[in-house]
Each structure stands twice: as C-alpha cells, then as structure tokens.
Amino acid sequence: MLRKQGLKGSSYRFLFGDLKEMVKMLKEAKSKPMNLNNNIVSRVVPFDQKSFNDYGKVWFTWLGPKPMVHITEPAMIKEVLVNNYQFQKIRVGNPLVRLLVTGLADAETDRWAKHRKIINPAFHVEKLKHMVPAFYTCCAEMINKWKEMFGGEKSCELNIWPYLQTLTSDVISRTAFGSSFEEGKRIFELQREQGELVLEAIRSFYIPGSRFIPTKRNKRMKEIDKEVKDSIRSIISRRIIATKAGEGNNEDLLGILLDSNYKTIKQGHNHSGLSIDEVIEECKLFYLAGQETTSSLLVWTMVLLAQHTNWQDQARDEVSLVFRGETPNTDGLNRLKIVNMIFNEVFRLYPSVVTLLRMIHHESTLGGITLPAGCLLQLHTMLVHHDPDIWGDDVKEFKPERFSEGVLKVTKGHASYVPFGGGPRICIGQNFAMLEAKMALAMILQHFRFDLSPSYSHAPEPAITLQPQFGAHLILHKL
Ligand code: HEM
Numbered sequence: 001m002l003r004k005q006g007l008k009g010s011s012y013r014f015l016f017g018d019l020k021e022m023v024k025m026l027k028e029a030k031s032k033p034m035n036l037n038n039n040i041v042s043r044v045v046p047f048d049q050k051s052f053n054d055y056g057k058v059w060f061t062w063l064g065p066k067p068m069v070h071i072t073e074p075a076m077i078k079e080v081l082v083n084n085y086q087f088q089k090i091r092v093g094n095p096l097v098r099l100l101v102t103g104l105a106d107a108e109t110d111r112w113a114k115h116r117k118i119i120n121p122a123f124h125v126e127k128l129k130h131m132v133p134a135f136y137t138c139c140a141e142m143i144n145k146w147k148e149m150f151g152g153e154k155s156c157e158l159n160i161w162p163y164l165q166t167l168t169s170d171v172i173s174r175t176a177f178g179s180s181f182e183e184g185k186r187i188f189e190l191q192r193e194q195g196e197l198v199l200e201a202i203r204s205f206y207i208p209g210s211r212f213i214p215t216k217r218n219k220r221m222k223e224i225d226k227e228v229k230d231s232i233r234s235i236i237s238r239r240i241i242a243t244k245a246g247e248g249n250n251e252d253l254l255g256i257l258l259d260s261n262y263k264t265i266k267q268g269h270n271h272s273g274l275s276i277d278e279v280i281e282e283c284k285l286f287y288l289a290g291q292e293t294t295s296s297l298l299v300w301t302m303v304l305l306a307q308h309t310n311w312q313d314q315a316r317d318e319v320s321l322v323f324r325g326e327t328p329n330t331d332g333l334n335r336l337k338i339v340n341m342i343f344n345e346v347f348r349l350y351p352s353v354v355t356l357l358r359m360i361h362h363e364s365t366l367g368g369i370t371l372p373a374g375c376l377l378q379l380h381t382m383l384v385h386h387d388p389d390i391w392g393d394d395v396k397e398f399k400p401e402r403f404s405e406g407v408l409k410v411t412k413g414h415a416s417y418v419p420f421g422g423g424p425r426i427c428i429g430q431n432f433a434m435l436e437a438k439m440a441l442a443m444i445l446q447h448f449r450f451d452l453s454p455s456y457s458h459a460p461e462p463a464i465t466l467q468p469q470f471g472a473h474l475i476l477h478k479l
Pocket of ligand 1: 089104105106116285286287289290291293294297352353356357418419420421422424425426427428429430432433
C-alpha cells in the first residue's frame with residue numbers, strides 16, 4: 001500500500017486505482033499533438049508540455065501489475081540517480097531485447113562496478129585525443145558526399161538525418177575497432193538490422209515461446225547474433241596475438257578495453273576481469289549506446305541552427321576564429337564556448353534520451369513517499385528540461401545564452417538538467433560524444449551555411465532516442 005508522507009502542495013497527484021482517470025490520461029497523452037517551439041507536429045508523441053502541466057511533478061500509472069512513478073522533481077531525480085544500488089536499472093527480461101542490450105548498461109551492483117572500472121580507461125580524456133583523427137576522417141567523408149550532391153549548383157536540398165546516422169555509426173566502427181574498421185562496419189550494419197528485427201518482433205503480437213519457432217525472422221536473428229559474435233571474437237583473437245608479438249594498436253576502444261582487462265586480471269583477484277564473451281557484449285553496447293544518441297544531438301542542433309541563423313553565424317565566427325580554416329584539433333574543440341552553449345541548449349530542448357527508467361526490489365522511500373518493492377520509476381528528462389518553474393517563461397525558446405556561464409551556474413547543482421543521466425551511472429561516453437559532435441559541427445560550419453527547407457516537417461519522435469520522424473530537410477549553401 002502506498003503512503004503519502006508529509007507532501008506539500010497539489011503537485012503530487014495520486015491516480016492509484018482510478019482506472020477511469022488513468023484511461024483518460026493515456027488517451028489524452030496519445031491524442032494531443034506535441035507543441036515544441038510553437039511548431040505543431042503531425043504525429044502524436046506523449047512527451048508534451050501539456051501533460052506536464054496537467055499531471056503535476058509526480059504522478060503514478062499502472063503498467064500491468066506494477067505501479068510506475070513518473071518523476072519530474074529535480075530533488076527526487078537526484079535521489080534516484082545517486083542511489084544506484086537502491087534504484088536499479090530495469091534488467092532486460094525479454095530475451096529478444098537481450099540480443100541487443102547487454103554489457104555495462106544492463107549490469108547491476110557489483111557486476112556493474114567491475115565492468116565500469118575496467119571500461120572507464122577507454123573513455124579517459126587523454127585516450128580520446130587519439131580518436132580525434134578518426135572523428136575527422138568520418139566527418140570529411142560525410143562532407144564530401146554532401147558536396148557531390150550540389151552538381152555544380154550553389155545550394156542543395158538534403159535530408160541530413162540518414163547522413164548523420166551513417167557518420168556516428170562510422171565513428172563508432174573506427175574508434176572501437178581501429179584497423180579492423182571494415183569488419184567493424186559490417187558488425188554494426190548487422191547490429192542495425194538486428195535492432196530493426198527486434199523492434200518488429202516486440203511490436204508484433206506476442207506468443208510465449210514463439211522465438212523458438214523457426215520463422216524466417218527468428219532464423220535471421222539467430223544468424224546475425226552468431227555472425228556478430230564470431231566476427232568480434234576473431235578480431236579479439238587477432239588483437240591478442242598481435243599484442244603478444246608487440247604489434248598491437250591499443251589506442252582504439254577495443255585495445256584499451258583489452259589492456260585494462262589484462263591489467264585487472266594480472267592484479268590477480270579471482271573473476272576480476274571480463275571474459276571474452278563479456279568483452280564482446282561491451283563492444284556491441286558501444287554501438288547501441290553511442291550511435292543514435294550522438295546523431296540525435298547533431299540533427300536537432302542543425303535544425304535549430306537552421307531556424308536561428310544568428311546563432312549559426314555566431315558559431316561559425318567562433319569556429320573561424322579558433323581554427324582559421326585549418327583542420328579542427330582537440331585543443332581548439334575544447335575551447336569552443338559558443339558551440340558548447342548551443343549544444344547545451346539543444347540538449348535541454350531535445351534531449352537524445354527523453355526518459356530514464358529504474359526499479360526498486362525492496363520497499364523504499366523516495367521524497368517522503370514509501371514505494372512498494374517492484375515499483376518502476378520513470379524520470380522524465382524531457383519534461384524537467386521544459387519546466388517553466390525551473391527555466392522561466394521563455395522555457396520553449398532556443399536561448400543558448402542561458403548557458404553562458406556553464407551548466408552548474410544555471411542548475412545550481414540540482415538535477416534539473418540531465419541529458420547524460422547522473423550519479424555513478426552517468427553516461428560513460430559523454431566526453432567522447434561531445435568531442436565527436438564538436439568536430440562534426442565545426443567542419444559543417446566551415447563548409448556550409450544552412451536553412452530549413454519548406455518541406456521540413458517538425459516531428460520529434462521518441463523512438464529509442466528522440467528522432468526526427470520525417471527526417472531533417474535542410475537547404476545547404478556552399479561557402
Ligand atoms: C549525445 C550522445 C549521448 C547521450 C545523450 C547519452 C546519454 C546517456 C544517458 C542518459 C545514459 C544514462 C542512462 C540511464 O541512467 O539509464 C547513458 C549511459 C551510457 N552511455 Fe551514453 N550517451 C551518449 C553517447 C554515448 C557514447 C558515444 C557512448 C559510447 C561509445 C555511450 C555509452 C554509454 C554507456 C556504456 C552507458 C551505460 C553506463 C552505465 O550504466 O554505467 N554513450 N548515456
């Protein structure tokens with residue numbers, strides 16, 4: 001039984017047991033168009049400003065037998081994120097989804113701590129420097145493709161979304177597997193196909209045990225899983241042999257991970273390192289966690305800069321000043337202040353990950369409310385980032401100047417801005433992603449000016465990440 005303990009104000013609404021109210025709420029959430037930046041979208045998305053106003057800062061729904069607490073209160077969000085052993089990630093039960101999500105993101109307590117410790121060195125700022133040339137190569141390839149589309153004209157209309165997805169996918173393949181880039185690319189193409197098949201399977205009518213029926217889809221999913229694992233295993237074996245012969249390149253994610261694992265095992269604790277199967281799972285996770293998230297950031301940045309060309313000009317001026325037409329380098333990228341403010345504001349309006357999910361295994365208190373074991377928690381990043389009580393009446397406007405003195409100055413340490421999550425499970429790849437995104441934007445600004453095309457239709461859709469449902473059609477002008 002849930003108890004309400006000492007909560008003030010009307011912002012806490014309990015919908016427990018009130019089926020009528022709950023059905024009404026779900027129906028409304030499904031039928032209201034989303035209104036962000038005053039652009040009405042044509043397809044329904046439940047993460048809208050209206051539902052925030054309607055339902056207060058904390059509310060409850062039932063999904064099947066388990067209650068779900070929806071949270072948009074920064075203090076409670078912080079409590080959940082900081083206490084990661086108490087409020088745990090929801091372990092993926094569905095064996096189909098487990099084909100995709102495993103590794104660090106799906107580990108808990110001691111297993112998570114061990115994996116995180118071994119993987120951490122791969123994302124150290126010092127190591128990231130070595131990955132910047134790979135970022136550059138992939139961005140240059142994309143920009144050359146864009147230039148080819150002009151066919152002698154000065155301007156060209158383009159849906160940039162698929163190009164940005166290919167960019168971030170190539171970046172992960174190169175940085176994860178270095179010299180085995182082409183094999184890495186094939187692995188990630190297979191992972192993408194697997195993702196589509198898993199989504200398709202989840203969306204179709206579920207019959208228990210049906211994954212064992214040898215349908216065309218099930219067979220393909222098995223084949224992909226085997227091919228991906230075999231390929232990564234073969235890259236790892238070759239890498240281990242090369243390292244023993246003193247020839248290995250240990251500057252890519254896989255190399256650093258193997259090195260860190262080897263050192264941990266050498267320190268001698270039983271079961272202290274990762275098995276080869278676990279290393280394989282982490283490699284698969286890099287792709288899943290780092291690809292769509294970064295392309296989502298880049299696509300919303302380009303859309304917003306196409307709408308707010310004064311900020312596009314300011315960002316381009318800064319890039320010109322720092323790099324003077326030369327290839328962007330790590331030091332310069334770290335000095336881009338306006339670009340950083342722009343990314344922060346893009347994340348506020350369109351966070352790549354719109355909600356974070358957690359669950360509790362034992363009765364727990366949160367913000368003075370006692371919650372039963374098995375309770376699910378949904379932390380609504382998108383709604384917190386759009387709360388006028390936190391951000392002011394201009395909350396829907398694109399105003400990068402909010403971040404002119406950094407994130408901490410705006411949030412004052414509250415969990416009111418959490419694009420990368422927070423607490424011990426904060427995104428391990430955030431520095432990697434920001435460096436990659438800065439390289440991409442700096443190079444795009446060096447080569448093009450861009451506006452929104454009249455055929456652009458604004459429809460942010462929360463799939464796994466926040467994606468432009470109808471793509472992102474821009475008009476590019478050569479500089
Ligand atoms: C713009 C880009 C990115 C965004 C917005 C983002 C966002 C996030 C968020 C919100 C979480 C926390 C999820 C939760 O608490 O439930 C997370 C975790 C994680 N991210 Fe990222 N991410 C990005 C890029 C990357 C990249 C490039 C990588 C790796 C190559 C990566 C790897 C991971 C991993 C492994 C975790 C799990 C960490 C753990 O549980 O300890 N992410 N990310």
